[in-house]
Amino acid sequence: MTTMDVVSHYGGRAANFLEIGGDAYTKATPALELVLANPGVRSLVVNFCGAFARTDVMTGGVIEAFEALSPKVPFFFCIHGTGADEARAMLKDRLGMESYALMDDAIRAAIEAAA
Amino acid sequence: MIIGGGETVLVQGITGRQATFWTGRMREYGTAVIGGVNPKKAGETHLGLPVWGSAVEAARERAIDAAVMFIPALGVKAAALDAVEAGIGKIVILTEHVPVQDVMELLAAARLKGARVLGPNTAGTVTPGESFVGFMPAFNDTVFRPGRVGVLSRSGSLGTLICLKLAEAGLGQSAFIGIGGDPIVGTTTADAVAGLAAHDGTDAIVMVGEIGGAMEEEAAGAAAAAGKPVIAFIAGRAAPAGRRMGHAGAIVSGGRGTYDSKRAALEAAGVRVLDTPSEVGPAVAKALGGARRKAG
Numbered sequence: 001m002t003t004m005d006v007v008s009h010y011g012g013r014a015a016n017f018l019e020i021g022g023d024a025y026t027k028a029t030p031a032l033e034l035v036l037a038n039p040g041v042r043s044l045v046v047n048f049c050g051a052f053a054r055t056d057v058m059t060g061g062v063i064e065a066f067e068a069l070s071p072k073v074p075f076f077f078c079i080h081g082t083g084a085d086e087a088r089a090m091l092k093d094r095l096g097m098e099s100y101a102l103m104d105d106a107i108r109a110a111i112e113a114a115a
Numbered sequence: 116m117i118i119g120g121g122e123t124v125l126v127q128g129i130t131g132r133q134a135t136f137w138t139g140r141m142r143e144y145g146t147a148v149i150g151g152v153n154p155k156k157a158g159e160t161h162l163g164l165p166v167w168g169s170a171v172e173a174a175r176e177r178a179i180d181a182a183v184m185f186i187p188a189l190g191v192k193a194a195a196l197d198a199v200e201a202g203i204g205k206i207v208i209l210t211e212h213v214p215v216q217d218v219m220e221l222l223a224a225a226r227l228k229g230a231r232v233l234g235p236n237t238a239g240t241v242t243p244g245e246s247f248v249g250f251m252p253a254f255n256d257t258v259f260r261p262g263r264v265g266v267l268s269r270s271g272s273l274g275t276l277i278c279l280k281l282a283e284a285g286l287g288q289s290a291f292i293g294i295g296g297d298p299i300v301g302t303t304t305a306d307a308v309a310g311l312a313a314h315d316g317t318d319a320i321v322m323v324g325e326i327g328g329a330m331e332e333e334a335a336g337a338a339a340a341a342g343k344p345v346i347a348f349i350a351g352r353a354a355p356a357g358r359r360m361g362h363a364g365a366i367v368s369g370g371r372g373t374y375d376s377k378r379a380a381l382e383a384a385g386v387r388v389l390d391t392p393s394e395v396g397p398a399v400a401k402a403l404g405g406a407r408r409k410a411g
Contacts (some may be wrong), residue, residue, distance in 0.1 A: 008353035019361045050277035052250040
């Protein structure tokens, strides 16, 4: 919900809000499929701040989904919290992508890419 | 609702998978866990700790300051009533989806006995460097470190992000209080603000709210009377009305619980309301500098 607020704060518009909830780790592929089915999605922000949830496991799920669906829209990651170091390393190794240090920067880049 | 390092903690439902994992983390961190409850395993030990049949039985043998529940939603009322009957003064309910009727009954029982309830649907509480109760990443020192900023939050994840942003700015926390994401909770935003205002170890308060309900509006009075800087972030500014945004309590319905209403009430009380979570570090540093200059 906060990610959506920050998108709107920098003048972007969220194409959707999807809370996966619960056992989220296994649902990244169907979730991403749902999001990408929306033709209004022009860029995608993945913003994790892991507390109880482990960002390395979640990032693994997103990477699997990415590899399964090979999306055409650009992705922008910002990963913090539990397991973030492993998650960032995985992102770099498998997708060749970097995580933004600031959620604000990831979101601004995503808005620019969507314009 | 702050649980300090010396306070003893009973884990209700200690033998479950999540409870086993988090009891381990709590003990590593320094939380004084004295044992747990599982009626089916009374008399056994788990993680080297005693297991009692009920909180009442546990309280006959040990002094217990706080109980934390790793209990499924439909068992929460009975477990809470047990903890209340045991005379435990602080009861932390982590469980989501507890029926609202059950919450009202257990809160009424707690009030009669003078017990304070945190949650339901809270991630718990952290006293950095001393103890934590619940499932917060207290042990992650990029997020939590001892300091003098009190943080309260309706969301565990967003509260964690705020604490991370404070730590990045070199600011530690005196306490983190998870209010919980449900529409009815035992410790309200106003209670937590008042508690942190009265807490000697806290110099500034960060309130992390969200749309839905009226807890932020109701906390405006406590914020105005706090006598220390209060900074807030309210999630859900861009959320459409009538949609439940993740938490049961995060919904604008019938025009109530809107972002604008919360922001206006807090700003009228002298609270600085931030546009993005990234602003929290500089904002608190500036407020503390200002408060020090005033005091000096």
